[in-house]
Each structure stands twice: as C-alpha cells, then as structure tokens.
Amino acid sequence: MLKAILKYGLLIFLFTTQVNLSQFYFFGRNKVHYEKFNWKILKTKHFDIYYYDNFEEIAKIGANYAEEAYRDLKIKFDHLVIRRIPLIFYNTHLHFEQTNVTPGFIPEGVGGFFEFLKGRVVIPYLGSLTQFRHVIRHELVHVFMSSKIANVLHTHRVIDDRYPPLWFVEGLAEYWSYHWDTQAEMVMRDVVLNNLFVPISQMEKIYGSFLMYKEGQNFLGFVSKTYGKDKILLLMENFWRFTKFKDIMEYTLNEPLEKIDAKWLYQLKKEYFPLYSVDYPHSINSKKLTNSGFNFSPNFYRNDSTRLIYFIGNYTGYTSIYSLKYNPASKELESPDLILEGEREPVFESFHLLQPSLTVSANGILAFVNKSGKSDVINLYSPGDKSLIRTFRFDDLITISAPSFSNDGKRIVFNATDKKGFSDLYILNISSGKITRLTNDYYNDKDPVFGKDDKTIVFSSDRTDGKYAKKYNLFELNLKSHRIYYLTYANANFGTPHFNPAFSKLYFNCDKDGTNNIWVMQYDNSHLPIGMKQVTKFLTSVFNFTFVNNDTLVTSAFEKFSFQFYNVSLKDVAAPNNPFVAFNFELSGNKWLAKELKLSSKSQKLKYKKHYTLDYAVSQVITDPVFGTRGGAILSLSDILSDDRYYFLIYNTAEIQSDILKNFNVALSRINLSDRTNFGYGIFHFSGRRYDLRQSDNFFFERTYGAYLTLLYPFSSFDRLETTVTLANSDRDLETELVGRKALLLSNSISFVHDNSIWGLTGPVDGSRLRLLLAYTTDIKFSNVNYFTFIADYRYYLRLGLRTTLATRASVFVNDGKEARRFIAGGSWDLRGWPRWSIRGEKLWISSIELRFPLIDAFQVKFPFFGLSFFGIKGALFFDAGSAWDKTYKETLGSIGGGIRFNFLRAITFRYDVGKKIEKNFSQLQPGLFYQFFFGWDF
Amino acid sequence: MKKIYSSIILLALLIAGCSKKLILKNYYFNGKKNQITTKPVKQDFFVNKELGDSLKTKWILDVYGSFSNNSLTVYEKILFVSGLGGRITAFNLKTGKEFGVIKNKGEIRSAPIIKGRKVIFVLNDYKENFGTFHVYDLDYGTEKTVKIDYGSNNKLLTDGKLFYVLSNNGNLFAVNINAKVKWQIKTNEQTLCSPLMIEDYIVWGNQKGKIYVVNKNLKKILYSKNISGGFNSEVTGESKYFYIADINGIAYKIRINNGNVIWKYDTKAPVKNGITFDDKRAFIGNLNGDLFCVNKYSGELYWEKSLGGLIDTTPLIFKDNLIQPNLQKKVDIVSIRSGRIVKTIKVGGRCKTAPIYSNGMIFLGTDYGKIYTFVINGSANE
The missing domain is CATH 2.120.10.30 (TolB, C-terminal domain)
Known part of the structure; x- marks a missing residue:
C-alpha cells in the first residue's frame, strides 16, 4: 500500500491527464497566453532585466531605478547581493497575470512579487513611473532582506529554516521603498480612530492583508523615530540570536513587546485623535x-x-x-x-x-x-x-x-x-x-x-x-x-x-x-x-x-x-x-525627463535565450517493517521565465538487493507553457509490484515503459480542451495466473473542462465545473486490452447567501471493454459513510447534494499557559447516492447526514461526517450512525 | 559483517571530521615551553614596510562560521581566529595546520586576547540576552566565566592588568584574569562602537552620537559629549587625539582630553569601520564603497576614490599602498599617495575582517569561514 502511495502519488503529480488514472483529475481555471512575447534581456551591473516587444524605453528607465535602488539598499542593509538579480518586467497588469513564474493566479491588487526559488523579481508596469520605481524598490528590499537574513544565519552557523514574520518583511519593503503616502495615512487613521488597530503582538490576525503592510510600515517608522533608525538593521543582524522574533525585538529595542506596542499606539493616538477637532467621519x-x-x-x-x-x-x-x-x-x-x-x-x-x-x-x-x-x-x-x-x-x-x-x-x-x-x-x-x-x-x-x-x-x-x-x-x-x-x-x-x-x-x-x-x-x-x-x-x-x-x-x-x-x-x-x-x-516647469540607464556596449542588450536552472530537488526514503526500504527523488529544471520545464523522477522499490535493477522507475517530462497551446511530452519506465483494484490486497508485478504527449488549449480562462496520447508497453505477472499478460497499449483521450467557480475556505461556493472526457485504450500488438472510457462530471454551486451554498454534483464514469479498469468510490470524498474506495466497478455513477453553511465563526480555548483558536468552521448537510458495477447493475447505495469542515492553516481541510448509510438498494437506513473523519476539499 | 565495517568507517570519518579541542599544554617553541607574551593589545593599522603590488596566496584556512571586523590576532606564530559561530580556532603559522578549537554556542565579535597560557574572549550567548566573559586555560581546557549583560559586539581591550569589556548597553566592565569584575561604569545607552585605549583613557562613541572618555585609573567618566547622530564604527587614535566616524558618514578628529573637534569631513555615506592613518594621512572608507584620504592634521582632502561594492572593514596601511577589503568579494591595493588602484585581488566570498600583518604575512577573512593568507613579494618571513 505504501508503495502504491509513493508510486501513484508521483505519477499523479506528473501525469494528471493519463487515462489510466483519469478518475482523479483537476478542474481549475486557465492561465491563457494570448500572445507570444518576444523576450529580450538588458544586462546592467547587477541585474538581468527581461522585457519584451516595444517596452525598451520603460525597461531602461526601470533599469536605472533598479541600479539606484541597489546603491541605496546596500547601504541600508550593510550588505551586498553578490549574485545577478533577475528582474522580469511586464508592460501591463494583464500581461503580468499571464506569467508562469508563479503557478497561481494573480489578483488585480498585486503590484509585483519576489519569488524565492530562483530569486526572481516580477513586476508589471501600471502606467506610472513613480509607482514603477516604488515597486522595484519594494521588491528589491525583499531580495536584499532574503540575502541578508540567509547570510546572518549562515555566518553564525544557525540553521536557516526561519524567516522574519510577514508584517516585518512587507512593512520593511514599504518603509524602505517609499514615503508615507495618502493611502497609508488613510488606512492608519481609519484603524486607529475606529478601534480596528492591531498591535504587533497580534499581527497574525491580519496576516497577508493590506492593513498588515501599512501597520508594518508605520511601526518601523515609529521604531526608527523612537529607538533610532539603526535599530531596523539591528533587528536583522540580531536575527540569529533567538528563534522567536518577539525575543529579537525585545533584545534589540531593550523593552518588553507590550511596552513597545503601548508606546506605538500612544504615539498614533496622539497624532490622530486631535483630527476629530477639525475633520469628521x-x-x-x-x-x-x-x-x-x-x-x-x-x-x-x-x-x-x-x-x-x-x-x-x-x-x-x-x-x-x-x-x-x-x-x-x-x-x-x-x-x-x-x-x-x-x-x-x-x-x-x-x-x-x-x-x-x-x-x-x-x-x-x-x-x-x-x-x-x-x-x-x-x-x-x-x-x-x-x-x-x-x-x-x-x-x-x-x-x-x-x-x-x-x-x-x-x-x-x-x-x-x-x-x-x-x-x-x-x-x-x-x-x-x-x-x-x-x-x-x-x-x-x-x-x-x-x-x-x-x-x-x-x-x-x-x-x-x-x-x-x-x-x-x-x-x-x-x-x-x-x-x-x-x-x-x-x-x-x-x-x-x-x-x-x-x-x-x-x-x-x-x-x-x-x-x-x-x-x-x-x-x-x-x-x-x-x-x-x-x-x-x-x-x-x-x-x-x-x-x-x-x-x-x-x-x-x-x-x-x-x-x-x-x-x-x-x-x-x-x-x-x-x-x-x-x-x-x-x-511650475515644462516637463521632467526620466533618466534611462546608459548602456556601455551592445552586448548588454541581448535576445532572450533559455538557460535552465534548478527549481527544486526533493528526495524521499521510506522504510517499513513489511516492505523494507525504498526511496526516490524528483527534480525540476526550468528557464528563467518558467515557460519551459523539465521534470525528472527516479525511484526504486526493490525489496531485495537482486531486484534493484528490475525495480527501477524513471520518468522524464517536458512541459512547455510559453504559448497559448501548452504541451508536454515525456518518456517513462515503471516497474514493480502494484496494487490490483480488481480484488483487494492483491498485488501483481508490472513493467511498463513508453512515452506520452499531451496538449492543452484554453478557449478562455474558464474553458479548455485537453488531449493526451500514450504509448506504453506493459508486461504484467498476475499472481493468480500462470502466464503473464503482455500488451502494447495505445491510449487516446480528449476532454473538455469548464470551471468558473470561486472558492471559500473549504471548497467551491459559487459557479460551476464540468469535465467531459472520452478516451480509448487498446492493445495494438496482442489485443489483450481494448476499452473505451467516458466520464461526465458536472458540479453546480447555487449561492443562497454570502456564505451559504447549495452544492450539487452529477457524475458518470464508464469503462467498457476488455481489461477495462475499475473506478472506485466510497469515503468522505463521494459516497460518505461507506468505507473508502470499497465500491468498485467499471461503471460508476455518483450524485450529491449538499448544503454548505457557516457554523462557528470563531472558537477559542484558553488554557493556563497557551490558547487555541479556530476560525471559520463550516457545516454541511448532505445526501449522496451512487453505484458501481462491472457488467450487471448491482444496487443503489446512498447516505445522508451532516458534518463539519475546518480549514487548517489554509493548506488542508479536515472533514468529519455523521450520518446513516442507505442500504439494500436504497430501501433502508442503516441501524445506528456512521462516523467518518478524513481530509480533503469539498467537491 | 558488511554492516559492521561500514559503520566503523562512517564513525571514523565522523570523528575525523570533528574539530579537536584547543589544548596547548605540550606546545613548545624552540625546545622551550613557550610562555606566550602579553604585550598590551595595540591594533596596528600601519605597517612600516613597503607592500608593493605583489601578493601571493599562501593558504586558505577554514573555520566554522564567519567573522566581524576584528576577528583575527597573531601571538607568537599562532593565528587566533574568533568567529560568529562562537568558536576560536588556533592555527600554526609555520605549517598552516589547525591546533584546535574552543567551542561555544553563540558569537564572538572581537579577537581574543592571550595572556600567559590563557585565552580571554567575550561570547554573546545563543538564545540569551547576555554575554559571557571567558578565561580559557590553554593547558587544560578549563574556563572561568562571568556574565556580561547584553553581551558585547565591541573590541576587547587590556592594559596588561585588567581586561575591559564595553557591553552593548554601554557599560564598561573591568575584569581580572580570574573573571572577576573589579569595577564598572554604567551609561545604559546602546553602544556598538569598538573603543580605543590610549594611555589612561578609554574612548568610545554610542548610538545616540555621544562620545565617552573614561579615565581607567580614576575609574570614572572624564566627560561625555553629544557630537553626532550616532556611531557604529571603531575608534582609532594616537597620543592626544582620536578619530571616529558616524552613521551619516562624517569623520571626526577629536582631542582626547577635552573632546574638542579638530576637524570633520563628510564622506556622504555611513562609516562602520575605523579611520586609519600614517604620519600624514588619514583614510576613511564608507558603505558606498568610497575611500577618502585626508590630511591628518587639517582634514583637507587629498584624494577620493570610488572602489565600488561596500567598505565596512578597516584597511591596512603600508608605506606605499594600503589594502582595502571589500564586500564585493575583492581586495583592492590602493596607492596611498594618489588613490590609484594598483591591483585588485578576487576572493571567494565577501571580505569581512580587517586584515592584519604578521611575519611577512597578511591575513583576512571572508564569508564561509575562509581565511586568506597572503605573502608579500613571495617572502613568508622577515
């Protein structure tokens, strides 16, 4: 089972459109590259600046801003960033939203970002040179801080697995890149005068918000004025000394945090409360x-x-x-x-x-x-x-x-x-x-x-x-x-x-x-x-x-x-x-002129050529008393724009020394995202014992090797077409058979995907999602396998209120033919109450209706020495129905009940359901109740 | 059996890789058990020799952690290196081999002082808001300690009898060889400025821009004076005067006995190292990578040179040229008369220490715990 998790987990990561595992797929919106950009590079003293098409004039002005910022920041940080810094400029926010440097979608309010893996800075130009200068400086503060903190930890031989809190990171980026402007003033006045102020000791309450940026900026201004401007750099230079940032602050500023917070708030109240005498809300x-x-x-x-x-x-x-x-x-x-x-x-x-x-x-x-x-x-x-x-x-x-x-x-x-x-x-x-x-x-x-x-x-x-x-x-x-x-x-x-x-x-x-x-x-x-x-x-x-x-x-x-x-x-x-x-x-004057960076030679202006560097490399070793030890690694390379990526996977599942060569698993893939049509291709060799879904706890040995090609064409950010072709040689030794099964499998699939849903904390709350898939898998050499696949999965979310949704789902999965694979159901993700993946068949249908609503907005438990807080606990009332069969329809199964969902750290949702199964072909409810705990997003 | 053998090999490698404790009990020079002399520490930034333009790399030594501006010192052909990893490493300058290491958890910002068979240093303790004054016995590896509130990033001083620790909150401790505090003066003002000892005076500046002059014999503050926006550098000086530069880049020459400013010069960017000088000139480097040479008596500019990068280490002056390390992974050899860059040597990391000279060799430290050892004109010994 562990082997299967390792193998299938990595496979899913790489080959999400593979037909063999087509039940677990991905909806999602699309990042559409409507135009192909003609990228160029400007090389300055410290930066490699990537821009495209006709953006050269602004890029040169931006280059000047960047070098100017470098000169200022090296003094502020008392530090040099000695690697070349890649800056990627987009000429508008619309184009910036298409970047592949970050896999996620970029909302309208994001003005730029610094990416830690390769130290890239990505900035859209929004039409204002002042704003452009601000964002360049802001992101370069992140670059310098990241380098400085790593250097401080490294030089003190302290493990560099920590970073300052986000309020400090963003507050400093604002404080050292821009003056205190009208927008900042507006926000601080509002929070102080309306009792919405959050002290440093509770900054996690506004984590990631615009308020956090502005409070951070204001706080550092206060520190500079009250304790001395050198204290800000000292906070970073003392970063090695303690593991908690609170301790670092108290040591550096030589006061308890409660007092620092009190002084800060006092200074703000002194500044803003008098405004009531002249201004009004x-x-x-x-x-x-x-x-x-x-x-x-x-x-x-x-x-x-x-x-x-x-x-x-x-x-x-x-x-x-x-x-x-x-x-x-x-x-x-x-x-x-x-x-x-x-x-x-x-x-x-x-x-x-x-x-x-x-x-x-x-x-x-x-x-x-x-x-x-x-x-x-x-x-x-x-x-x-x-x-x-x-x-x-x-x-x-x-x-x-x-x-x-x-x-x-x-x-x-x-x-x-x-x-x-x-x-x-x-x-x-x-x-x-x-x-x-x-x-x-x-x-x-x-x-x-x-x-x-x-x-x-x-x-x-x-x-x-x-x-x-x-x-x-x-x-x-x-x-x-x-x-x-x-x-x-x-x-x-x-x-x-x-x-x-x-x-x-x-x-x-x-x-x-x-x-x-x-x-x-x-x-x-x-x-x-x-x-x-x-x-x-x-x-x-x-x-x-x-x-x-x-x-x-x-x-x-x-x-x-x-x-x-x-x-x-x-x-x-x-x-x-x-x-x-x-x-x-x-x-007044006539018009000011922006300074461009003067380039000394032609070699500083270059056409973009792809150079691939490592994104990440991860390895894992698993050991257990039953199957022994196995391990593997995955690494990823991409070009600076992350348009073109290579993934390499290797692992071994041998249980004895003599099986090492036999159980080598390797896969190499290339994914290209630079054009509107995204494509990927690769080769693979997988060999080892696999779990047979046909019967529980039964294994077979399979060696499969081949290649695949996949294409993805987005019609818009909501709809796309996906197609995949795979050719794989499969040799299978079944434990129950004397002769193995050989096949040369050709799989073709085509899918239409639609997704305009929006998400809450635990899953979609509005919009709809649809996947229609048609596929055909055949053994072109031995005729041992021959089946077609049809999947239709539609989900609709009817918004009843701001936080209440009626979610519905209707799905049909069909595999029909020789050696058709089974689909699986059962468990918290579909037919609740039934044991996970216990319902299997070559044909499967599932239908669900679920009312999702807010249950507990905030829940706090205070112990003598610590406290626990939970926010946004949601409730659900559900009704599920479905069935699975191979040749003959068996019975209709169902469940009814309620549950709670809790999103933990915005990374994982825990689910707990209670209810009754509907058994015996939908004719009776189970005696008693079922209780089911698991994790995963709402459907 | 295979497993046993591999375990033994792994264990041997592990043990070999660990540093050994610094014990010099059986260390002899010239057939005699060496009594390491204890001259009062006097930081010499000036070497009365010609440097030329030829520096050859003799060794690149490895230590644990990186360095501050004052991390290196040489005693009797032993190079002692203190580091931000909390360790003091001793190297044999005849062979370049490591004698051993004094290990602690924290950082050591100042070069140690050696007296008799003892190593004296101040450790800023990890996960604590204090430091510890250590007296380490080289023969037996034992220690005596005393707590220093807030720790100390500043240079350790001695007049041969007592050791003077200027803590980070501006308190001056006079400690004896048995790690007992004999007296202290409190200012309770944050101080990150390496002090200077001249005759009976100890001088420093603090983050509020105040200078303090203490008479160590009288054990009291002679005077304090606000002259600047803040100091985060090092005080240097000779006979009746001292030099200090501030966070705004203004360099001062000040008379010790009354605090009168003789001259000041604005370099326009913060200065975090010491001002060095020879018989005529004073040299100031700032964080913008600019190096200035002024008349030591009048403060009038002779020349200025933009070296690029960032200068936060004190240069070493010779009769003809000076050596200026730079965070830009380089060392510039600059003519003291004209400011012309005679030669630039690239090194593997950001230069972090002020270079020191001993026995025909120049030592300086960079990131990643590397100590570069250069010889002048191919000669290793005087």
Whole structure:
C-alpha cells in the first residue's frame, strides 16, 4: 500500500491527464497566453532585466531605478547581493497575470512579487513611473532582506529554516521603498480612530492583508523615530540570536513587546485623535447608502421615473455591475440590483474593481471596461433592454480605464496603456469606432473628462515639473490646438475631476490635508484658475464621486476598512472657513525627463535565450517493517521565465538487493507553457509490484515503459480542451495466473473542462465545473486490452447567501471493454459513510447534494499557559447516492447526514461526517450512525 | 559483517571530521615551553614596510562560521581566529595546520586576547540576552566565566592588568584574569562602537552620537559629549587625539582630553569601520564603497576614490599602498599617495575582517569561514 502511495502519488503529480488514472483529475481555471512575447534581456551591473516587444524605453528607465535602488539598499542593509538579480518586467497588469513564474493566479491588487526559488523579481508596469520605481524598490528590499537574513544565519552557523514574520518583511519593503503616502495615512487613521488597530503582538490576525503592510510600515517608522533608525538593521543582524522574533525585538529595542506596542499606539493616538477637532467621519457628515461589499465607480443617472446609481461592486466574490436606487431619505438601505454579472464567462472575463471603469450617458447607456481575452474592451450596454450594444477592442491598447462620455454622448474619452507601456489619453468616436490619440509619452495621464463644450479635456497627470515635479496635477488639453495647460499647481496630488451638472464649477479630489478630500476650483475674473477651496474634510479618503445635482454628491469612500457609498450635501459640508490654497504657477516647469540607464556596449542588450536552472530537488526514503526500504527523488529544471520545464523522477522499490535493477522507475517530462497551446511530452519506465483494484490486497508485478504527449488549449480562462496520447508497453505477472499478460497499449483521450467557480475556505461556493472526457485504450500488438472510457462530471454551486451554498454534483464514469479498469468510490470524498474506495466497478455513477453553511465563526480555548483558536468552521448537510458495477447493475447505495469542515492553516481541510448509510438498494437506513473523519476539499 | 565495517568507517570519518579541542599544554617553541607574551593589545593599522603590488596566496584556512571586523590576532606564530559561530580556532603559522578549537554556542565579535597560557574572549550567548566573559586555560581546557549583560559586539581591550569589556548597553566592565569584575561604569545607552585605549583613557562613541572618555585609573567618566547622530564604527587614535566616524558618514578628529573637534569631513555615506592613518594621512572608507584620504592634521582632502561594492572593514596601511577589503568579494591595493588602484585581488566570498600583518604575512577573512593568507613579494618571513 505504501508503495502504491509513493508510486501513484508521483505519477499523479506528473501525469494528471493519463487515462489510466483519469478518475482523479483537476478542474481549475486557465492561465491563457494570448500572445507570444518576444523576450529580450538588458544586462546592467547587477541585474538581468527581461522585457519584451516595444517596452525598451520603460525597461531602461526601470533599469536605472533598479541600479539606484541597489546603491541605496546596500547601504541600508550593510550588505551586498553578490549574485545577478533577475528582474522580469511586464508592460501591463494583464500581461503580468499571464506569467508562469508563479503557478497561481494573480489578483488585480498585486503590484509585483519576489519569488524565492530562483530569486526572481516580477513586476508589471501600471502606467506610472513613480509607482514603477516604488515597486522595484519594494521588491528589491525583499531580495536584499532574503540575502541578508540567509547570510546572518549562515555566518553564525544557525540553521536557516526561519524567516522574519510577514508584517516585518512587507512593512520593511514599504518603509524602505517609499514615503508615507495618502493611502497609508488613510488606512492608519481609519484603524486607529475606529478601534480596528492591531498591535504587533497580534499581527497574525491580519496576516497577508493590506492593513498588515501599512501597520508594518508605520511601526518601523515609529521604531526608527523612537529607538533610532539603526535599530531596523539591528533587528536583522540580531536575527540569529533567538528563534522567536518577539525575543529579537525585545533584545534589540531593550523593552518588553507590550511596552513597545503601548508606546506605538500612544504615539498614533496622539497624532490622530486631535483630527476629530477639525475633520469628521463619513458616517457623521453624510448618509450611508450601502453597508456591505466593495463599492466603486458610482455614476448617477436620472430619468423621469428613476434615480439610480450604477457602479462596479463585489458582494459575492464575482465583480459585477450593479445599480442602486437613489433614495437617501429612506431609513432602510436599498439593496443593489445586479445589472451584469462578471467573471463567469469570457465576454466579461473580469472587471477592474479598483479603477474607475464605468460611466453612464445622458440617455442611460452604460460604457464600461472589462477584460475580455487578450486585452481590455469598452462595452456599451443598455440596462433597459438588458442587451450589449457594441464592443470596442483596440489592437494596440492593452488596458483601459476611466471612460467618460462627451456631453453630446457621441464620444468617449478614456485612458489606456499601449504596448510600449505608455499610459495616455484617447477619444473614441462611437459611431465610427475610430480612436484618436491625444497624448503620447511616458507621463501617466488619467481620469479624463470633457469640458463644458466638449472642446477641452480636463485630466490628471504626473507630468508636473518645477518645484512640485512628479505630483499629479490637473491639466486641460485643448482638442483643437492639442496644447496642454496647468489647471492646478500645488504640493499635493489631484485626481478625479468632475464638473457639476451646471458646468459652473470644477470639483476634484486632492490630498493636500493628508487624505483625499473634495476641493473646488477658484477662478479670477478672467476665469483663470487661482486656487482651490476645500469642500469636504473627511478623516479618510473619498475615492470617487458623482453628482446627483449641483448641491449633492454620492461618494465612494473608505471608512472602517470598507468601501461604501455616502450621500453628501455640499451645503452641509462646504463651510466658509474651509481652507483655501493658492496656486503659484510660476514655480511650475515644462516637463521632467526620466533618466534611462546608459548602456556601455551592445552586448548588454541581448535576445532572450533559455538557460535552465534548478527549481527544486526533493528526495524521499521510506522504510517499513513489511516492505523494507525504498526511496526516490524528483527534480525540476526550468528557464528563467518558467515557460519551459523539465521534470525528472527516479525511484526504486526493490525489496531485495537482486531486484534493484528490475525495480527501477524513471520518468522524464517536458512541459512547455510559453504559448497559448501548452504541451508536454515525456518518456517513462515503471516497474514493480502494484496494487490490483480488481480484488483487494492483491498485488501483481508490472513493467511498463513508453512515452506520452499531451496538449492543452484554453478557449478562455474558464474553458479548455485537453488531449493526451500514450504509448506504453506493459508486461504484467498476475499472481493468480500462470502466464503473464503482455500488451502494447495505445491510449487516446480528449476532454473538455469548464470551471468558473470561486472558492471559500473549504471548497467551491459559487459557479460551476464540468469535465467531459472520452478516451480509448487498446492493445495494438496482442489485443489483450481494448476499452473505451467516458466520464461526465458536472458540479453546480447555487449561492443562497454570502456564505451559504447549495452544492450539487452529477457524475458518470464508464469503462467498457476488455481489461477495462475499475473506478472506485466510497469515503468522505463521494459516497460518505461507506468505507473508502470499497465500491468498485467499471461503471460508476455518483450524485450529491449538499448544503454548505457557516457554523462557528470563531472558537477559542484558553488554557493556563497557551490558547487555541479556530476560525471559520463550516457545516454541511448532505445526501449522496451512487453505484458501481462491472457488467450487471448491482444496487443503489446512498447516505445522508451532516458534518463539519475546518480549514487548517489554509493548506488542508479536515472533514468529519455523521450520518446513516442507505442500504439494500436504497430501501433502508442503516441501524445506528456512521462516523467518518478524513481530509480533503469539498467537491 | 558488511554492516559492521561500514559503520566503523562512517564513525571514523565522523570523528575525523570533528574539530579537536584547543589544548596547548605540550606546545613548545624552540625546545622551550613557550610562555606566550602579553604585550598590551595595540591594533596596528600601519605597517612600516613597503607592500608593493605583489601578493601571493599562501593558504586558505577554514573555520566554522564567519567573522566581524576584528576577528583575527597573531601571538607568537599562532593565528587566533574568533568567529560568529562562537568558536576560536588556533592555527600554526609555520605549517598552516589547525591546533584546535574552543567551542561555544553563540558569537564572538572581537579577537581574543592571550595572556600567559590563557585565552580571554567575550561570547554573546545563543538564545540569551547576555554575554559571557571567558578565561580559557590553554593547558587544560578549563574556563572561568562571568556574565556580561547584553553581551558585547565591541573590541576587547587590556592594559596588561585588567581586561575591559564595553557591553552593548554601554557599560564598561573591568575584569581580572580570574573573571572577576573589579569595577564598572554604567551609561545604559546602546553602544556598538569598538573603543580605543590610549594611555589612561578609554574612548568610545554610542548610538545616540555621544562620545565617552573614561579615565581607567580614576575609574570614572572624564566627560561625555553629544557630537553626532550616532556611531557604529571603531575608534582609532594616537597620543592626544582620536578619530571616529558616524552613521551619516562624517569623520571626526577629536582631542582626547577635552573632546574638542579638530576637524570633520563628510564622506556622504555611513562609516562602520575605523579611520586609519600614517604620519600624514588619514583614510576613511564608507558603505558606498568610497575611500577618502585626508590630511591628518587639517582634514583637507587629498584624494577620493570610488572602489565600488561596500567598505565596512578597516584597511591596512603600508608605506606605499594600503589594502582595502571589500564586500564585493575583492581586495583592492590602493596607492596611498594618489588613490590609484594598483591591483585588485578576487576572493571567494565577501571580505569581512580587517586584515592584519604578521611575519611577512597578511591575513583576512571572508564569508564561509575562509581565511586568506597572503605573502608579500613571495617572502613568508622577515
């Protein structure tokens, strides 16, 4: 049995599409490579920078940022990274999501990552050079820290099996890469003023969250100021001294952690509580319109009969377009109505929740941006007719944001990123479908809106030069002359300009007071901008806003760590003594220029060639009193982009010395993921005793060797086609037979897989999954084997509430022919209550219905010296039915019951079920109950 | 039978691979039982010889763990190496062979002092927030110890009678050969700066940017003065003056008896090593890999040179050139007159120790516990 686990476990790892084991397969979404990138390398003094296509100009600027960061960080860390550092740049987030450097899917909020196996840094360019510089520095802090910690442990001859806690790792990366900005300030104000603050001693509560990043950053700023800036490096240099980071902190800062936490919180309260005397929360000076989910991009629309707010929201895990009845006088909150559900089908593959991506015309047509296939598109949609009017895709534009209708409704201005990575403004003529490019440079131009007469565009840009260089100011572009003028000039960042409905005033976001509030432009008698007056004085940021009328706004704002809508009356908030800030345009300049790294020779710019390096090598030795000792190893090589991989498996299961050669098992595979069609091929030789599923506890000796080829073609991120061909020679010695069985097996299979499900802690909670497989296996030499396979497995998850799901499954497995293999069922994964894998047959059907619901949100047990906490324990009520047979149908089996599921460390789910089996061909319930404990995800 | 034989072979290999304890009971020089002399420790950064540009590698020695800036010392043809792995290893400089090892769990940041047949060192204990002052008997391998609160990353000093430990929280302990603390001065301010002993004075700077001057005969602080943002380097000096550089990269020359700053020079990047000098010049290296040569008396710049990499070890000065180790896995030989790089020698790891000179040989340590032994112009002995 142990041998089987080793063998089959490794086989499953390598050959998941093999027909022989086709019952255990994988659904999952697809990482689609829509385009082939023409990769190149820039070699600098310390970095190998990988970029592609037309991204060279930004790549050279990034190279300069990287070398500059290296010079700074070597001093901060008092350390040199002496290996060459690979940096992989993608020109947009959409392309970044396709990277194979990490096998997982990358959510929209991830700005880059450092990968530990090969020390690679992978960064998308998001249109802003300032942000690019920040992320490069942030990831390089990880590179330096990783090298420094390893060096400290190694030089002290301490085993390097530990690392600082994540809050410190990410907090330092932020602290040493960027200044304390508006977003950070917003988050800290919110948590301190709303009692959501988490001290260092309890940081595990916010593990991995954005709050953890910002608290970590703030804490290190506090340490630097209170204890000395040298203490941060000392925390790393003392890392060898203790195994717990708490002890390291207490030793380095020379105080107990409780006191450090208390001092920190005290300093924060001193800083933020006084704000209450001048500023106010959103919930005090405005009316809350929503109370759950994530709510962005509000757009007010009114006709004779309706007043609605259209917006992008996420309530269920799928980002979608919603509408909300505008009824601020109502005491009850209105519930949003779903207009268009996203992220379930390719045409609305994903919405960009965190960016402005929705607008509504005067006649109620929605224009929104979503990802569809290889790039973003602009869709025109009629909510009244519930129909998609038109889709605009632009060949050279990859990402799009901030669409805004012209006043006559005939054009849309938007911001987009092209293949060079330039983030510029464009105008779409709706009727002709043609676009006109308005700007063409590496400055980040965003949030465009048409001026009163549609002859100008007002937008935000970091092209600011002079004293406040690189700040985002507001500019006006004249569509006739194409000249650009400053509208604002101050030491602050400006964004989201909006004219009021009368077009008499220009409102915008500005972070002059430390957080994003709404300000209004002030003009002189010649209608030239002279300054701005503060309108709102919220404690935390307004992200975006829309006008209901000249005196009323709806804002999308951040408070108590959620993004909700608020109704704001300008008459109530715009106090006469609110601050006024004058603009001093004389301090402005023309345009700043980004420095590129100067390359000294042509050899520093190279075409990408694959060099393979080791990913990992793992070996295992197992020994037991029955079967003796056996062992094996697996190693993996790949190129720097992880597009092309080789796996090598070797193990031996000999029980006596003379069997060593006979029991050698070897497999070599190549998997290539660089193109849209992924392929893999390999050769193998397996030899040893195997477990015969036909009868329990019976073994046979089999030697099999051959080759396989597999192809995977994704239609979209939800659907794909898989096909596999295997040719294997099989010699089998059966214990019950005198003569062995020889066969030259040719197996062909083709599958269609669909998966748009989203997962909770213990399994899927919404969406659906489907696999249809057809295969044929035949012995082309001896005719000893000849069967076909058909599998249909459909699972549907009906969302009843935010955390409650009705999950259903219907599956059929058929093997029919000579030496057809059996399928197995029974146990916690399918027919619950029945012994695991006790139900076997060449034909099998399973059907299940299960109600999944939250049972215990948090459970804590405190002992005198330690405590245990458990979170997110879920409950289930289930009904299963199925059967397995070879030639003649036997009986229908079933079970009914309930259970609990618990996800442990987000790595494994433990399951415990109690119930009754339905026996005797579904005619009676078992006496008593069954109790079954196991692990594994929900179906 | 096969199993027995393989077990024996494995055991033999294991035993052979383990280091033996440092016992020099039967160690003789020239037919006499050697009384290792006990001159007061005086760190010489200046060697009154010509270096030239030719350095030949004689040995690459191996120790357990890596090093700090002050990990090497030579006594009577024995090289003693203290390491961050908590061990002191002794090598025979005639043969390059290891005599043995004093093993502990923790780190040793300062080179040991040898007095009589005793090795004196300070260990920062593993998993503890204190250190231990050790007096190790070379003949018998026995030890006497006393606890030092917060441990010590700073150089150990001696005037021949007492040993002076400056702990990491700025307390100065005067300890005798029997590991008894005779007196101490407390400042309770974090201090990671190797002190200097000149005549009756002990001088150091701390992380708050304060300098302390203690009169060891009077056993009290003569004065303390705030002059900087913080010190994390090493104090060097001669007769009436001392040199120190701070975390902002500013180097100072200060009069010992009153703390007056004679001159200061801004190198623009932190300095974490000692300022070295000859009769005319003072040399300062910073973490940006820049090396500066200034007039020792006026602080006026003679030359500056960007060596790249990172300098956090004190250079060794000769009459013509200096040796500057670098974290960039190299050693630069630089002309002291012009700053020209005469030669660059690549080594296998980041250079971690200040090089020392003895008997025609130069020693310096790198990552992975390697000690490079160079000979000057092919000559191993004076």
